[in-house]
Amino acid sequence: MTLRELADLLEAEVISGEQHLDEEFKCAGASDLMSDVLAFGESGVVLLTGLANTQSIRTADIIEAKAIVYVRGKKPNKEGIALAQERDIPILSTRFFMYKACGLLYSRKVSGVRNQ
C-alpha cells in the first residue's frame, strides 16, 4: 500500500511529506509508548500514535519509520512539524481513534511488525 492509499483510507490530512505519498510502506505498528516503539519497531514501518510531541518524531527517525499517522485528530506543534520536515518524515493526521485506524489498515491486509 502507498502512503496516498493510506491517507485516503484513514481520511487523513497530510501535514508534511506530500512528495512521499506515492511510496509504498512495509508494515504498520501502533503505540503511544515510545519505549515500545524503540524496542519493537522496524524500519519502513508506519507508526500510528496518539503521542504528538517531538519525541514521537525523533523516535520515528531513529527507527527509520516510513511515516507517522497521528490518531484522534492530533497534530504536532510548529516545532514538531518543522522537525519532521527537516528530517524528511511524512506526517499525517486522522480524526479516527487508534482502534478504527488500525482496524481499517488490518482489514486491507497491512501487516504488523515482524516481532508481533
Added chain:
Amino acid sequence: MVSRHDLSHAFRIKGRNFSKAGSVSIDIKEILRELGIDPAIVRRAAIAAYEAEMNVVMYADKGEMILRLNPKAIRITLEDEGPGIEDIEMAMQEGYSTATEEIREMGFGAGMGLPNIKKNADVFELKSTVGKGTSYNIIIYLNSTGKT
C-alpha cells in the same frame, strides 16, 4: 567526510531538556550513515544511543556521550552525573522502571531502555554509583548481524 579510522566525537547532553532530547543520537545516526556504514548497524547504534541519551535527559543532571569508530567497531560511551542506579540487576529487567509521571507522559519510562540497549549492542557494560552517576560502554561490531 570523516575517516573511519580516527573518528571520535563528543556530545554534551543536558538533563531534563526534553525539547532537545534525542538530537544527539540523530547526529550520531547521521555521522554513521554518511560514513556509509551498513544501515542495519547504524540503526542498532542509533537506538542504543537514543535510549542512553533519554536516560540522561530523564534521570540525570548532565552527561557526555562519546562516539568512537575504528575499522572494526562503533563504540559509544556515556558518563552522566546524577542519582545513579540503585539496583542494576533490576534495572536491566524489562518493565522495571522508576520513571515519574512526567516521563511517562513523554512516552518513555516503560522499563525497556536498558534491556533495549543490551539487545542492540554486542557489548554493553553499565556501571553506576548512587549519588554520583552512571557510565555506559556500548560496542557494536561492524561485521555483526545483530542479536534481534
